[in-house]
Amino acid sequence: MEVVRLRKVSKRYGRRKILADVDLPVNAGELLALVGANGSGKSTVLKLMVGLSRPSAGTVRRNARVVSYVPDVFASHDRLSASAYLRHMGRIRGLSSQVARDRAGELLDRLALSGGADTPMRKLSKGNAQKVALAQALLDPPQLLVLDEPWSGLDSTAHATLRELLTEAAGQGAAVAFTEHSDLVARSTATRVCELRDGQLQPAGIRPAALTEISLIAGAEVDWSRQPDVLEVRRHDTGVTLMLPTGRHDAALLTALNHGWSVTTVRQVKPE
Amino acid sequence: MTALYRYLMSSVLLSQRYLPPTLIFLAAMAVGTTSDNGPLQSSYSFCVLAMLVCTTWLAVSIVNHEDPTQHKITLVMIGSSLRVLAITVTIVLTWCVPLLLVGIVYPIVTGKHVVTAGDLVVGAAAQLGAAMIGIAIGLLCSRLVIPRIGVAMLTAAAAIIAVLLLRWISPIRPLMTLLSDGRTPGGAAVPVTLLTAVAATILIAAVFATRALADRKE
Numbered sequence: 001m002e003v004v005r006l007r008k009v010s011k012r013y014g015r016r017k018i019l020a021d022v023d024l025p026v027n028a029g030e031l032l033a034l035v036g037a038n039g040s041g042k043s044t045v046l047k048l049m050v051g052l053s054r055p056s057a058g059t060v061r062r063n064a065r066v067v068s069y070v071p072d073v074f075a076s077h078d079r080l081s082a083s084a085y086l087r088h089m090g091r092i093r094g095l096s097s098q099v100a101r102d103r104a105g106e107l108l109d110r111l112a113l114s115g116g117a118d119t120p121m122r123k124l125s126k127g128n129a130q131k132v133a134l135a136q137a138l139l140d141p142p143q144l145l146v147l148d149e150p151w152s153g154l155d156s157t158a159h160a161t162l163r164e165l166l167t168e169a170a171g172q173g174a175a176v177a178f179t180e181h182s183d184l185v186a187r188s189t190a191t192r193v194c195e196l197r198d199g200q201l202q203p204a205g206i207r208p209a210a211l212t213e214i215s216l217i218a219g220a221e222v223d224w225s226r227q228p229d230v231l232e233v234r235r236h237d238t239g240v241t242l243m244l245p246t247g248r249h250d251a252a253l254l255t256a257l258n259h260g261w262s263v264t265t266v267r268q269v270k271p272e
Numbered sequence: 273m274t275a276l277y278r279y280l281m282s283s284v285l286l287s288q289r290y291l292p293p294t295l296i297f298l299a300a301m302a303v304g305t306t307s308d309n310g311p312l313q314s315s316y317s318f319c320v321l322a323m324l325v326c327t328t329w330l331a332v333s334i335v336n337h338e339d340p341t342q343h344k345i346t347l348v349m350i351g352s353s354l355r356v357l358a359i360t361v362t363i364v365l366t367w368c369v370p371l372l373l374v375g376i377v378y379p380i381v382t383g384k385h386v387v388t389a390g391d392l393v394v395g396a397a398a399q400l401g402a403a404m405i406g407i408a409i410g411l412l413c414s415r416l417v418i419p420r421i422g423v424a425m426l427t428a429a430a431a432i433i434a435v436l437l438l439r440w441i442s443p444i445r446p447l448m449t450l451l452s453d454g455r456t457p458g459g460a461a462v463p464v465t466l467l468t469a470v471a472a473t474i475l476i477a478a479v480f481a482t483r484a485l486a487d488r489k490e
Contacts, residue, residue: 047490050348051348051351053490067349069344073341074342078286088278092276
């Protein structure tokens with residue numbers, strides 16, 4: 001089922017043409033990634049999808065009652081605490097106070113909001129504010145979930161959680177669309193990747209990037225979730241299994257060996 | 273709609289942005305109406321002026337309070353910019369209620385006046401009309417329409433001066449004239465009510481204009 005469809009959409013700001021003849025359907029259960037250079041029109045496509053912007057030409061048709069949006073930068077100056085803010089957002093969504101509180105607590109726990117849910121919004125760091133923005137979007141299971149660079153500012157532990165949350169939302173039937181600068185992150189999460197170039201859509205199809213799985217036996221203390229390029233950390237009794245982009249795993253191997261870890265397997269995997 | 277009202281109201285309450293215009297209104301009352309022993313309606317004429325200035329400031333403060341990124345989230349949640357704007361105006365009107373009460377009661381308490389029910393009704397209607405014109409100016413000078421705060425302040429100041437000096441561009445000047453020309457409350461009631469109705473119409477028009485201008489930018 002098509003949840004949102006852009007048909008022959010063009011967008012101009014004054015004389016500047018941002019988008020030209022964009023034709024883009026997003027179906028229920030689909031995870032669509034929009035990639036492209038700065039200023040290629042990715043955020044404009046998202047704004048058109050949720051109704052924050054209107055097309056200069058063409059049509060946007062939405063078939064969703066619950067629409068959620070996560071902006072690229074979320075810097076609230078509110079004195080409300082994160083939990084009070086999410087409770088209000090839940091009520092606006094039509095949830096009862098109790099359900100909103102429970103759901104907010106559950107989401108903030110999963111996203112590991114540091115400082116606690118009672119921290120005033122204006123005192124949250126960029127990454128933590130981004131976590132609250134993600135939580136508000138998922139309070140009521142959305143039918144259309146649109147996120148503008150959701151990985152920006154998040155620590156690598158939250159990267160894996162965000163990937164899980166997006167996959168779960170799509171699994172529950174939501175159409176999920178997000179922008180991302182990193183082609184690799186986009187391909188490891190999305191079921192379809194489209195590239196915007198000079199305001200025109202270049203379908204990149206489903207072309208998952210190769211990943212490398214490294215299994216390690218524990219040595220000295222290393223916070224693998226904070227290591228560069230580590231996409232996923234799975235802990236087990238004797239050590240951890242890491243997932244990294246193929247070709248970017250040498251630094252992790254070196255860190256492991258330098259800290260006394262033993263490498264048991266290194267294998268290339270292709271995401272489904 | 274109630275949930276959005278509660279959220280915006282809590283957020284505004286905690287922000288304390290309503291304090292400067294409220295304190296200025298109280299100070300204006302103290303300076304302009306304390307120990308006044310003329311006709312009560314003349315004191316209310318001054319309250320109309322103070323109400324106009326303070327509600328413009330209050331409206332700008334409250335509309336600008338919501339962070340632009342949060343405003344986008346709210347718009348997507350509610351799905352209608354007109355509904356969000358209507359709730360925001362309701363919040364500003366709610367804050368005007370205590371100002372209105374002060375504007376009615378303070379001149380009576382601190383001055384020496386002959387008070388009739390007619391005076392109170394006429395004074396309340398006139399100040400409500402001024403509040404609605406102030407909110408209309410505030411909306412059109414808010415970040416939704418004029419993103420640069422300096423330009424917005426100058427525009428608001430120019431708009432306030434214009435409605436005070438030019439007789440027929442808003443009900444403010446006719447309201448002040450009616451209150452200060454020594455009419456009986458019975459004689460002033462009908463024109464004041466009509467002018468307040470005109471102010472309400474101007475406010476509704478300002479809401480639609482603000483919505484159209486804010487949406488056009490996207």
